[in-house]
Each structure stands twice: as structure tokens, then as C-alpha cells.
Amino acid sequence: MDTGEHFSPLQRGLHWLMAAMVVAMLFIGIGMVSTLHPRFLTLIAIHKPLGIAILVLAVLRLVVRLRRGAPPLPADLPWWMAFGARASHVLLYTLLIVMPLLGWSMLSAGGYPIVLYGPIHLPQIMPHDDTLHAILRSAHTWLAWLLFATILLHVAAALFHALIRRDGVFQSMASWRS
């Protein structure tokens, strides 16, 4: 059943574009830290500019979401599911913005140049400091696991709406109709 209330085309476009980018980013990230193969250099060269692109899009998306809002959840949704939906979305938006900033900060604290492409690089946003680097570096890893787990939960919930509840929540983001 499709109740007809949808996210705007811009919101849906951003969602699916970013879904592909973020999943690619997580796999690139976990793949590159576990290999000595020459593909390491290719992966890390993609990881940095892709992360910054996600940061820019996530901020844009948050602005759109705050202005445009989201379709209401079905009225018959149990309170704990509604709470879970809200909490997981706050967490997703937070992580999409925090993860790139953490990556950028951790490279700054590690004294690394933050190269996007060729001569194009970003300024340092943290002081060069070993202890700070260590904290940010491990936060980047742990929050990546949290982000991946949250995305799995998000996918499971979306499929639950689509296949079991059939309440239009899935269609509000998945529909091709404008």
C-alpha cells in the first residue's frame, strides 16, 4: 500500500546517491586498512575525496531535511518503533557528518597533508599531536563500525516496512514517482 506521501525528489535523489557513496566508503575503508596490496594506494586516494564529498552532501541533505521535513510515520506504528526510527535517523545524520570530520581531523593531528586530488589539498583543522591523533584514529574506526551497524539496522527496518508491514514507509523513499 502506498499512502502517497513521499520524500521530495531532491531528498530521494540525495538519499540513494549517498547510500551508494557511503556503502562504497565503508567497504573501501575496511578494505584498505586490511591490505598491503597495491590497491591500497588506489583505495586511499578515493577514500579522502569521497569522504569530503559525503560531508558536503550530508550537510546539504540536513538543510533540506530541516526545511522540507519528512512524511509522517504511520499512526499505528508502535511507540518504540517510532522512537527507534527517529533515534536511528538522528544517529545516521550525525555519523554522516562526524565521520568525514573525524577523518580530516585525524589526518591533521597526525601531521599528514590532506590531499584530495593532485595539488588540491585541505588545510589542517587540528593541531599536530600524537595523543590527539591516537584518539581520533580509534574513534574513526569505532564509529565506522557503528555506522555500518546502523545502516544494517536501517536496511532491516526498511525491508520490514516494505515486506511485512507494507505501510508505505518504504515507498516514501523508494518510489520513482515525483
Next chain:
Amino acid sequence: MIGLVVSAGAAAFAYTAGWFSPNRLTPERMVDALGRRGGDPLGHRRNHSKGICFTGVFVANGAGARLSTAPMLAAGQYPVIGRFAIATGNPDAPDATGRVRSMAVRIVAPDGQEWRSGMNDSPMFVVATPRAFYQLTLAQDIDPATGKPNPAAMKQFLASHPESARFAEWARNAPWTTSYADQTYNSLDAFRLIDAAGQGHLVRWAMVPTVGPHIVPHAELAALGPNFLEPDLKRRLAQGPLRWHLVVTLASAGDPSNDATRAWPDDRPHVDVGTLVVQHAQDEVDGPCRDYNYDPTILPAGIQPSDDPLLAARSAAYAESFDRRTAEAADYPRTPAKPGGAH
């Protein structure tokens, strides 16, 4: 159905992370192996663990600009933070046990681009691949029964790696000296310089010293005590700066780009692109090189890694070593500032 999708996603992630691949050569396994050569040196680099920082400048003469658009090859003067070290896993190793000495540099251009390079004083590297380097490292594992590496393991490694024979011969026969200052430091790995027309040039480079070697029999080094390299460097720098020429060697057709165990013939064209001026030395514990990772793939536009498989492996393993030691700062405490001291 939902469970299937979620499990498949989690399994794909775990596979990518290497959880199902116990034989995959990961940075973690590489650095673990380096730390098993006799006491994991917490807080220190896991290899080239004993070293000293230096600062200076790179004075480019402009001759490199026709080969590469790298900003620090345009005529000018660029700040350098560097490090001399011996290739050991033990920060307290006697200097006479360091067959390989190394120089690392970080050259910074005015726009913030960086060129980092870690170079060794052997004319070739000991292995050609990360896998072989891992096996070589395993062969240096300390045997708990003797407290020393098992000589049979090294014999077996050399027997199964004929490409390491050239390095082994150098290690046996090369003269020993008493100084970091008189050594030639080689990039070993190949790189590609990209010129203004977008043309690539396959190169290796070396820091060529300007002081003659002070050769001594190895037996005499022991008499100098466990630490003679750092005092020698400080003594020399107290007299004035030390200089090296940065010499770029251009490959000819057929010269290997992906095999660091094979030095290129001496008759290849050399281009002297400038002078490294080493001005001051400072102990690593409080020195400016301590918290830099001399990852050889940190390069400006105009210099690219070649297909040498060691480069990616060095980058990945150095990052792992760096991540560990920055988290272990408490194990390598800085000197507390002296009360009322002029700092």
C-alpha cells in the same frame, strides 16, 4: 528474507575486513611480525626504531623542473624535517649492529604540498615483494630457547629467495663507517616524475654525501660503544651544516620499476636537482621528526608511485606502525620541561 539481506551485508563487510582470510597479508600482521624480532618497542617506530631527528633545507637548483612539476623542484629553498636511523626493531640496539642506515625527509612546498621519502644506504633492497619481506621478518623471530633468531630460519629464507642474494652480498662486503654523514641514501623503489607536458619519467633517486667515508673494520666499531652515530652527527653539525646532493637517476628501457632488489646500471643518466642542507640534530624523544610518518607515497603533484609493490605495502604498514606508536606515547615519554628552563 530480511535476515538474509542483513547477514549477507555483514558477511561481505567481514570478508572485506579479512576475517575469513587468515593468510591475507594485512598491515596488522606485518607490524606484529616486526615487533617479534625482540621486544615490541612500544611508543617507537616498529622498524628503523633507533634514530635521530634533523632539520634543514632543500635548495633546489631548478634542474628537476624539466622532469617534474613538483613545486619543490623549482629553483628555491624549502624547509626539511628529517630523520637518520638504523634498520632495527630495537631502539637501544648497538649502532654497530645496524647494517642498514637510513635517511628520511619531509620537504614542504610553500603551497603546503609535501614530499616524504625514506631512503636506505644499501644500493638495493633485500626483497622485491611485501610477502617476501614478511617472510624475511618471520625468519628474524626470536627463538625463546636461545633468545636469538634461529640461524637456520635465515638460511632457509635466503635459499628460497635468490633475489635477496645481491643484498646479502652487499651486507657481507660493504665497508662500515662511523657516520651517518658519509652515506649515500637510495630511494630503492622507483617513482614516476611527471613533467609540465604530462610526460612520465621512471626514476629512482639518491642523497649523495659531500664528505668522504671514514671506513673502519667492523671489529673496531664495537670499541666505539653502542652509540656512536648520533654523537658523530651532533659533533659534525656543531662544526657546520652537512650537505647531500639529491641525484635523480633516469631509467632506460627495460630497467625494472617493480623490483627493488635490482639496482639499475651505473651508466644511466643522472640529474643533480639540488642540495639537502642538514643544519641541526635533535634527539627523537622531543624532536620534530618524532610524530611524522615518513610514508614514501606522500608525494606532491608531479611525483607518483611506480608499480613497485613495496610502495603500497610501506604506506599501509607505516600507517599501522604510526597508529600504534601515537597511541603509546606514555611508553616513550617526552622529556619534562625543566622548571624555569629557557624553552
